[in-house]
Amino acid sequence: MRKTYNAEFAQVSGPYSHAVDTGDYIYFSGQTAKNAPDARDMTGDIAAQTQQCFDNLFEVMKEANLISDDVIKVNVYLTNMDDFAVMNEVYEKQFTAPFPARTCIAVLALPLGAEVEIEMIAKK
Secondary structure, X not given: OOEEEOOOOOOOOXXXXXXXXXXXXXXXXXXOHHHOOOOOOOOOOHHHHHHHHHHHXXXXXXXXXXXXXXXXXXEEEEOOHHHHHHHHHHHHOOOOOOOOEEEEEEOOOOHHHOOEEXXXXXXX
């Protein structure tokens, strides 16, 4: 049986777990601002959406007894690469140097109409 983590303050929008523990690594499912239980319309506010993504992810990390320094890889998905600089300003405040490895790609669309989605991998 696989070990999973789910946070009370982050919702799932499909048949998946918030995080799966593989022993040495924990894989965190992507979070959008709309996965917050009290999700409000943040359309066009990439800074707020990015912060909410991290708030959701860090809630799941708490369930796994991890901190941001345990994150080794982050994947960021944006529906508009023009939002990269604003997302990056918020992103930089979530971690301390040396920063995790990261990929950022533009996608056509994201679930729930989100404009940014973030997923992570952490090492215990």
